[in-house]
Amino acid sequence: MTDVAVPVTTKKDWTSDQEIRWCPGCGDYSILTAVQMLMPELGARREDTVFISGIGCSSRFPYYMDTYGVHSIHGRAPALATGLAVSRPDLHVWVITGDGDALSIGGNHLLHALRRNVDITILLFNNQIYGLTKGQYSPTSETGKVTKSTPFGSLDHPYNPVSLALGAEASFVARTHDMDRKHMMATFKRAYEHKGASLVEIYQNCNVFNDGAFEAILTKDNRPRMLIPLVHGEPIRFGVEGEKGVVVTADGARIVEVADVGEGALAVHDEARPDPSVAFALSRLADGPTSPTPIGVFRAVERADYGSLVNSQVLRASDQKGPGDLDALLASGATWTVG
Amino acid sequence: MADTASPPRTDVAHTDSPTSGSSTAGASTNPIELDRVVIRFAGDSGDGMQLTGDRFTESSALFGNDLSTLPDFPAEIRAPAGTLAGVSAFQVHISDHDILTPGDHPSVLVAMNPAALRANVKDVAPAGTIIVNSDSFDERALAKAGYAANPLEDGSLKDFTLYEIPMTSITLEAVKPSGTKPRDAERSKNLFALGVISWMYTRPVEATIAWIEAKFAKNDMVKMANVLAFKAGYNFGETAELFESNYIVKPAALDPGRYTNVSGNTALAWGLIAAGQLAKLPIFLGSYPITPASDILHELSKHKNFGVRTVQAEDEIAGVGAALGASYGGALGVTTTSGPGVDLKTETIGLAVNLELPLLIIDIQRGGPSTGLPTKTEQADLLQAMFGRHGEAPVPIVAPQTPGDCFHAAIEAARIAVKYRTPVFLLSDGYLANGAEPWKIPDVDALPDISVPFATEPNHVRGDGGEEFWPYLRDATTLARPWAVPGTPGLEHRIGGLEKADGAGTVSYDPTNHEKMVHLRVAKVAGIARDIPLVEVDDPDGDSELLVLGWGSTYGAIAAGLRRVRLQGHHVAHVHVRHLNPFPANLGDVLVRYPKVLVPEMNLGQLCKLVRAEFLVDAKGLNKMSGQPFRAGEIERAVLDALAGS
Known part of the structure; x- marks a missing residue:
């Protein structure tokens, strides 16, 4: 590939001529901008880039990218993306989805795409609400959520998407948020470069139906004490002065005062750890975005991706049996001749 | 010994x-x-x-x-x-x-x-x-x-x-x-x-x-x-x-040629492999195990050296979704299932109608409703294939008549799918799937070339003189839209389930445009009638009063029953339709020539209902719902009764 020139593009090249129809102030805008700005940096080709989405506000995303794209049906984007990624390993396939799309109606497909390690990059816009249908609670809404469909408060226990993905042994799991373009771009880049299924949960504000859902952790003032940055190879610590940290024991992960335990007791983040249990423990530090919450890459391990496995089987079959011969196939059973 | x-x-x-x-x-x-x-x-x-x-x-x-x-x-x-x-x-x-x-x-x-x-x-x-x-x-x-x-x-x-x-x-x-x-x-x-x-x-x-x-x-x-x-x-x-x-x-005096014994499901799988070769497209099968269709998944999985990719999906929906995703990428996407699976795939089939991409839905019909009789045969999914989607969502339907015919029907379904960029139903059933017959191995070189070109160039000039690609600018004859696969520089475009502007293919909520697009999609499928054979009327004497109209796996029982009736000196005609949507162009003309039309079906009169609605003929049904195929004797008796009832 070294003799192939890296295409030089700008954000404008990745921007379609379609008018954007998200509500003014929606967090989706900053995510779109981050992706459009990242593409030139990745040296990606527009013709080799496909965005596949399901249904929901975020799933309008492909219309705004000047690439190939499919706005499919509710929850099924990972299914379409699996077929495309397996049959066209030369493409880079992104899946754009939301908390309702990926975790409710499409939960099964998400789990299996992660389990199989299909080579797709999944951006999961989590706003903890159904926006397109105008404000019902979602599978990531906090218990007790009062919405149009839950006037007395929701009863369901919410999913933590990162925990879910780690439980499915996803090979790449990360979290970022719509208030920090730099962090988003860095995280998306890692997800893009990962071979296999990568899932990025993006905390995204729905300013119309669930405004301020992430305020407790994402206002500029709150971030230092409420976001726990995960940096590979570094001790996990946070706080205005870095005074807090995370220790991991057999009982799980817990937040400590560094002064109490000493820096040496802090967990050193290892995103490449083969066993997902420590990453899972980290994902359980916060029940929801109201207490200190880890962001960054939880897990990035190498595992053969599904499309490569499928295609190597196809190649191996050709090597062993020779290319398909239709005449021979039709006569592969017992045959006899008449006349 | x-x-x-x-x-x-x-x-x-x-x-x-x-x-x-x-x-x-x-x-x-x-x-x-x-x-x-x-x-x-x-x-x-x-x-x-x-x-x-x-x-x-x-x-x-x-x-x-x-x-x-x-x-x-x-x-x-x-x-x-x-x-x-x-x-x-x-x-x-x-x-x-x-x-x-x-x-x-x-x-x-x-x-x-x-x-x-x-x-x-x-x-x-x-x-x-x-x-x-x-x-x-x-x-x-x-x-x-x-x-x-x-x-x-x-x-x-x-x-x-x-x-x-x-x-x-x-x-x-x-x-x-x-x-x-x-x-x-x-x-x-x-x-x-x-x-x-x-x-x-x-x-x-x-x-x-x-x-x-x-x-x-x-x-x-x-x-x-x-x-x-x-x-x-x-x-x-x-x-x-x-x-x-x-x-x-003693041996039968069959047509000269080389024969093999083949079941319907095996013939169908081979037909799909052949279709991939004839269309010059890799076959991608997305499937979930279900009786009586699983054998097609098994057979195709053996033949990866033909470039066949098979994915046993997590569910029926993912099976068809992956197949459609593969078609978008330029493969021939196929999904195999039976009635309960078709239920689940319905929404994706509707998406394929809107995306106007090739997709084969193979339905090996079994007794229903619900789990019904999984190992028994029935033909009761015809109306589901015709109408089982929300909105006006026409899908062509092809039905094989014998186990060996499943091979050719698969190729025909694929031909329609790739040429017209449409999902196509292939309606086989449990009887054809598991039944076997000697099958004359076809001459591979005589099989049709069904390949179509992908779009490679922009097809529209903007007001400012610049060139661009319109994904819904249709071929004037077939009304098919261009098939532009990812990886083609300059043809980047977005498609989806939302209604699209005629030509440009961008999202459109315009009422007039929607009405036009509905009619265009219907006209595209209806126009396939110009591209399929006319029905052949088997009426040896040309003066029959009664026409027996069948489809799918009842072919053998009807033909055998009519042999017996004819041996008794009666004149009876037989038409067996292979294309159920659209119907062959001459079907209506043929039906109205006969004072009596009898439609034997392993359902409660689904084809009968369609021809009555479409052609205003007073067709009568002969219906069997026991999970067993018709016997020739049952056809014989019903035909004799119908003749006597004049």
């Missing part, structure tokens, strides 16, 4: 045979010639009856007979042994001439236990032959089958030729040299039965022995036991002074 152990002496009883006169041993030197015979093997679902029937079929095919088969097995993997619910049967019709059905009534029933006898005796032809494993007729087994008295002793079978053979004990004795334990040895009794019938109908034995040796090559003991059991059965027929004669059904 003389080198094998001769069967032990047994107290074989040969009761109440109307033809029992002088028994002659070793009658095989001068077998009686028959033009056809229908044999049904029946036993417990664990008795290996499907295997036995399959093998008898294969040896008959190699012998050169025409044949047709009807496997009939329970939905349970292993229903309680000895019960009626657990009976598994395999019927095969072999003949020295061209035949069309597995036969209405078996002339020979092989019953391995009382339940198999009880479940099948009502179907046996008058004065037919019944061969039972008399060892299995003990009190307990009789009770399990619901017999108050032993039918072998109470005279209830006096109208049949009954042969009682202690198959279990002879088998146990015969396989002793293999060293098999009695419990395992007993399992070879199906091959003993196969041996008896192979002698009775003068089947060649070497090929079957070779087949047993290959099939059980991994276990010498089992291999030896099965060969011994088969030989013992054959020798038993020859030496046991039980049968007065054996029979021969």
Whole structure:
């Protein structure tokens, strides 16, 4: 590939001529901008880039990218993306989805795409609400959520998407948020470069139906004490002065005062750890975005991706049996001749 | 065969045979010639009856007979042994001439236990032959089958030729040299039965022995036991002074050519592989296991050297979703399923209608609704294929007529899908899927080229003179939109389930545009009528009053039934439609020529409803919903009744 020139593009090249129809102030805008700005940096080709989405506000995303794209049906984007990624390993396939799309109606497909390690990059816009249908609670809404469909408060226990993905042994799991373009771009880049299924949960504000859902952790003032940055190879610590940290024991992960335990007791983040249990423990530090919450890459391990496995089987079959011969196939059973 | 152990002496009883006169041993030197015979093997679902029937079929095919088969097995993997619910049967019709059905009534029933006898005796032809494993007729087994008295002793079978053979004990004795334990040895009794019938109908034995040796090559003991059991059965027929004669059904005078014996599902899988080659597209199968379609997934999975990719998806929805995603990328996306799976795939099929991408939906119909009768046949998904989506969402439908025809129907469905960029339903059914027939292997070079080009260039000039790509700018003749696959520089575009602007393909909520797009999608599918063959009318005399209109797997029963009616001097016409949406262009004209139209279907009148609505003809239905295919005799009677009712 070294003799192939890296295409030089700008954000404008990745921007379609379609008018954007998200509500003014929606967090989706900053995510779109981050992706459009990242593409030139990745040296990606527009013709080799496909965005596949399901249904929901975020799933309008492909219309705004000047690439190939499919706005499919509710929850099924990972299914379409699996077929495309397996049959066209030369493409880079992104899946754009939301908390309702990926975790409710499409939960099964998400789990299996992660389990199989299909080579797709999944951006999961989590706003903890159904926006397109105008404000019902979602599978990531906090218990007790009062919405149009839950006037007395929701009863369901919410999913933590990162925990879910780690439980499915996803090979790449990360979290970022719509208030920090730099962090988003860095995280998306890692997800893009990962071979296999990568899932990025993006905390995204729905300013119309669930405004301020992430305020407790994402206002500029709150971030230092409420976001726990995960940096590979570094001790996990946070706080205005870095005074807090995370220790991991057999009982799980817990937040400590560094002064109490000493820096040496802090967990050193290892995103490449083969066993997902420590990453899972980290994902359980916060029940929801109201207490200190880890962001960054939880897990990035190498595992053969599904499309490569499928295609190597196809190649191996050709090597062993020779290319398909239709005449021979039709006569592969017992045959006899008449006349 | 003389080198094998001769069967032990047994107290074989040969009761109440109307033809029992002088028994002659070793009658095989001068077998009686028959033009056809229908044999049904029946036993417990664990008795290996499907295997036995399959093998008898294969040896008959190699012998050169025409044949047709009807496997009939329970939905349970292993229903309680000895019960009626657990009976598994395999019927095969072999003949020295061209035949069309597995036969209405078996002339020979092989019953391995009382339940198999009880479940099948009502179907046996008058004065037919019944061969039972008399060892299995003990009190307990009789009770399990619901017999108050032993039918072998109470005279209830006096109208049949009954042969009682202690198959279990002879088998146990015969396989002793293999060293098999009695419990395992007993399992070879199906091959003993196969041996008896192979002698009775003068089947060649070497090929079957070779087949047993290959099939059980991994276990010498089992291999030896099965060969011994088969030989013992054959020798038993020859030496046991039980049968007065054996029979021969001579090879049929089929069209010259090379033949193989093929089931509908195998033919369908091969047709898909051929379609991929003819379309110059890789086949991508997204599928979830379901009876009776799984064998297509199995078969395609074997042939990856044809570039076939198979994904066993997490569910039916993912199966069709992955297939559609692959089609978007320039593969020929296929999904295989049965009715319950079609239910789940419906939303994605609607998306494919809107995306206007090729997609094959193979529906092997089974008894419904819901889980229904998974292993039985039915044709009741026609209206689902026609209308089972929200909105106006037309999908072309192709239906194969015989097991071998599944090959050609798959190619035809693929041709339509890629040429018109549309999902296409292929409606097979359980009867075609599992039934087998000799199939003349087609000349691969004579198969049609069904390839279409991908779009490579922009197709529209903007107001400012710049070029761009419009994904919904249609071909003037076919109304198909261009198929531009990712990876093609300059043709980047977005498509989706939302309504699209005619031509440009951008999202459009404009009412006039939506109405136009609805009509365009309908017109595109309707226009396929110009590109499919006209229906052929089988009306030898040209003056028939009655037309029998069928579709799909009823072809054989209708054609065979009409043969009988015509032999009686009646003039009757037959049309069998292969394309159910759109209908062939001349179908309406043909239908209105006949004062009477009879539509036999394994549903409650779905095609009948369509032709009545479409052509205002007073078609009458002949409907069967038993999970079993029509018998020729049923068609014959209904046609005679319809003729008499004038």
